Amino acid sequence: MSRTRVHNLxxxxxxxxxxxxxxxxxxxxxxxxRLHQWMFATRFWAEGxxxxxxxxxxVRHSDGIGAEIMGANKFGxxxxxxxxxxxxxxxxxxxxxxxxxxxxxxxxxxxxxDGGTTFHFLDATPDEALATAAEAAGGRDVxxxxxxxxxxxxxxxxxxxHLHLVQVPIVLGRGVRVWDGLEGLEETYAVEAVxxxxxxxxxxxxxxxx
Amino acid sequence: MSRTRVHNLxxxxxxxxxxxxxxxxxxxxxxxxRLHQWMFATRFWAEGxxxxxxxxxxVRHSDGIGAEIMGANKFGxxxxxxxxxxxxxxxxxxxxxxxxxxxxxxxxxxxxxDGGTTFHFLDATPDEALATAAEAAGGRDVxxxxxxxxxxxxxxxxxxxHLHLVQVPIVLGRGVRVWDGLEGLEETYAVEAVxxxxxxxxxxxxxxxx
Numbered sequence: 001m002s003r004t005r006v007h008n009l010x011x012x013x014x015x016x017x018x019x020x021x022x023x024x025x026x027x028x029x030x031x032x033x034r035l036h037q038w039m040f041a042t043r044f045w046a047e048g049x050x051x052x053x054x055x056x057x058x059v060r061h062s063d064g065i066g067a068e069i070m071g072a073n074k075f076g077x078x079x080x081x082x083x084x085x086x087x088x089x090x091x092x093x094x095x096x097x098x099x100x101x102x103x104x105x106x107x108x109x110x111x112x113x114d115g116g117t118t119f120h121f122l123d124a125t126p127d128e129a130l131a132t133a134a135e136a137a138g139g140r141d142v143x144x145x146x147x148x149x150x151x152x153x154x155x156x157x158x159x160x161x162h163l164h165l166v167q168v169p170i171v172l173g174r175g176v177r178v179w180d181g182l183e184g185l186e187e188t189y190a191v192e193a194v195x196x197x198x199x200x201x202x203x204x205x206x207x208x209x210x
Numbered sequence: 211m212s213r214t215r216v217h218n219l220x221x222x223x224x225x226x227x228x229x230x231x232x233x234x235x236x237x238x239x240x241x242x243x244r245l246h247q248w249m250f251a252t253r254f255w256a257e258g259x260x261x262x263x264x265x266x267x268x269v270r271h272s273d274g275i276g277a278e279i280m281g282a283n284k285f286g287x288x289x290x291x292x293x294x295x296x297x298x299x300x301x302x303x304x305x306x307x308x309x310x311x312x313x314x315x316x317x318x319x320x321x322x323x324d325g326g327t328t329f330h331f332l333d334a335t336p337d338e339a340l341a342t343a344a345e346a347a348g349g350r351d352v353x354x355x356x357x358x359x360x361x362x363x364x365x366x367x368x369x370x371x372h373l374h375l376v377q378v379p380i381v382l383g384r385g386v387r388v389w390d391g392l393e394g395l396e397e398t399y400a401v402e403a404v405x406x407x408x409x410x411x412x413x414x415x416x417x418x419x420x
Contacts, residue, residue, distance in 0.1 A: 013413070014389035015224055169401040169413075173393025179224035183383025191379040193405045201403045201411055203223070203379075 002134050003141045003161040006151050007061040009178065010035035010166045010200075016175035017148035024077040027089060029175060035168050038200045053196045057164060066137025068096050069129050071150035072104040075119070081106035088119065096145075099136040101129055103150065126157040148178040156181055163189070163205040212344050213351045213371040216361050217271040219388065220245035220376045220410075226385035227358035234287040237299060239385060245378050248410045263406045267374060276350025277343040278306050281360035282314040285329070291316035298329065306355075309346040311339055313360065336367040358388040366391055373399070373415040 011017050012035065019029030028035060043049040044058035072081075080086040081104060088094055097116040107121040120136075122129050133142045144154045154160050165178065185191075189205035196202065221227050222245065229239030238245060253259040254268035282291075290296040291314060298304055307326040317331040330346075332339050343352045354364045364370050375388065395401075399415035406412065 013225075013395075014387075014392075167403070169396055169403055171389055171392050171395040173389075173391075177224075179381055179383075181383075182224075182381045185223075185381040186379055191409070193377070193379055193409065193411045195403045195405045195411060199401070199403065201405060 002066075002137060002139060004130060004134075004144060004154065004159050005060075005065070005141055005162040005164075006144045006146070006154075006160060007164045008039060008058055008166060009146055009148070009151060009164065010038070010168055011148075011178050012168055012170050012172040012175075014171050014173065015177045015179045016172040017146065017151075017178050019172050019175040022073065022077060027077065031170075031172055031175065034170055038166060038168065038196070038198050041198065050198070053194065053202070054198050054200065057166070057202050060164070061143070062097070064141050065098060065143045066140025067098050067133040068100045068143045068145045069133050069150070069154075070100065070102055070145035071147050072102060072106075073149070074145060074147050075102045075104070081108075084108075087111055087113065093117075099133070100145075101133050101136075103129060126154050126159055130154070130159050148176045151178060152181055155185070161207045165203040165205075167201040167203060169199050212276075212347060212349060214340060214354060214364065214369050215270075215275070215351055215372040215374075216354045216356070216364075216370060217374045218249060218268055218376060219356055219358070219361060219374065220248070220378055221358075221388050222378055222380050222382040222385075224381050224383065225387045225389045226382040227356065227361075227388045229382050229385040232283065232287060237287065241380075241382055241385060244380055248376060248378060248406070248408050251408065260408070263404065263412070264408050264410065267376070267412050270374070271353070272307070274351050275308060275353045276347025277308050278310045278353045278355045279339050279343050279360070279364075280310065280312055280355035281357050282312060283359070284355060284357050285312045285314070291318075294318075297321055297323065303327075309343070310355075311343050311346075313339055336364050336369055340364070340369050358386045361388060362391055365395070371417045375413040375415075377411040377413060379409050 019031030022029050038054050039045050042055040042058045043051050044055050076086050093115040094117040099118050101120045101122050104121050105123050107123050111119040192204045194202050229241030232239050248264050252265040252268045253261045254265050286296050303325040304323050304327040309328050311330045311332050314331050315333050317333050321329040402414045404412050
């Protein structure tokens with residue numbers, strides 16, 4: 001049975017997955033790269049990186065994944081739908097390596113990239129998008145790639161089986177908060193917290209059998 | 211040098227130190243006792259309790275403390291200033307055992323309780339209240355007892371040397387959030403996070419030498 005998973009979604013102590021304002025120069029706003037330094041330090045990200053708990057969690061990002069769904073705000077800065085040449089932040093070989101579905105009210109034709117990533121553009125509800133992505137995943141799992149708003153939408157729609165958050169020891173004060181609307185999440189998910197020597201705390205939410 | 215400390219302030223994953231609405235029947239609103247079960251399970255709280263990491267943190271609540279400052283919302287439910295007989299939630303022998311200063315716009319004469327606790331009522335700024343409490347503490351440390359609003363006020367006034375939060379794996383969705391206004395806290399405090407087998411994560415903020 002194909003599962004729907006979120007991995008490596010980094011948040012501040014106060015729950016913000018991105019700062020503000022988001023722009024082409026600052027995709028995470030005033031958060032800069034501070035939310036993701038734990039990941040850059042791992043072997044998952046770069047040769048010679050750490051191989052402990054942070055890496056053990058980070059590598060699950062790709063394991064068994066057959067498609068990704070992401071929000072418009074992850075694919076590009078504000079205004080990207082007006083740029084017909086925009087192909088994402090990630091250069092010619094994006095780190096997805098599967099069909100990747102971008103949720104947008106401004107769909108365009110698919111873009112085939114190197115390394116197995118093809119961007120598809122969907123104006124769809126979470127249910128519809130997941131059905132399409134699961135079909136493309138061919139029995140493998142679907143990753144909800146973020147940002148926080150999209151993750152929240154899929155969680156509140158009851159579509160997420162596994163959610164991995166990484167809490168970074170900074171207080172951002174403003175941005176997009178992942179927790180909003182998720183009251184009572186612990187009732188449907190088994191929650192586990194484990195802190196890492198790097199200073200981050202990994203939070204996993206795994207859906208209970210119903 | 212006397213220090214100002216916060217201990218055992220329990221918060222949800224989304225940062226709420228209390229739910230809502232607060233009342234005589236439900237001091238923590240819809241959070242109930244869920245934020246404090248980790249503490250009730252320790253030897254600090256009850257004979258036969260656990261003696262591991264949760265207890266190690268919990269006992270620091272009393273160690274070296276000579277006075278407490280608390281907010282009006284910790285001392286009683288909404289409306290307590292209208293009840294001349296209200297003496298707090300804690301019965302004849304409150305768990306403070308020192309002079310305890312209640313910040314309120316409705317001061318009343320001091321109330322001497324059993325076990326060394328005397329409640330004093332102050333209409334004062336954080337700076338003024340701390341000066342008064344430090345005097346009463348006689349060289350020992352002053353604890354800021356909460357709630358979250360009072361802790362925030364003292365932290366933003368630059369008066370807190372050590373802050374211990376306990377993050378409980380529940381999402382409350384609403385209440386009083388401890389993080390509001392604390393952007394950049396990591397710049398003036400060394401932050402440490404350690405998760406406990408009980409499921410909570412202890413966060414300590416210790417002021418850096420300036």
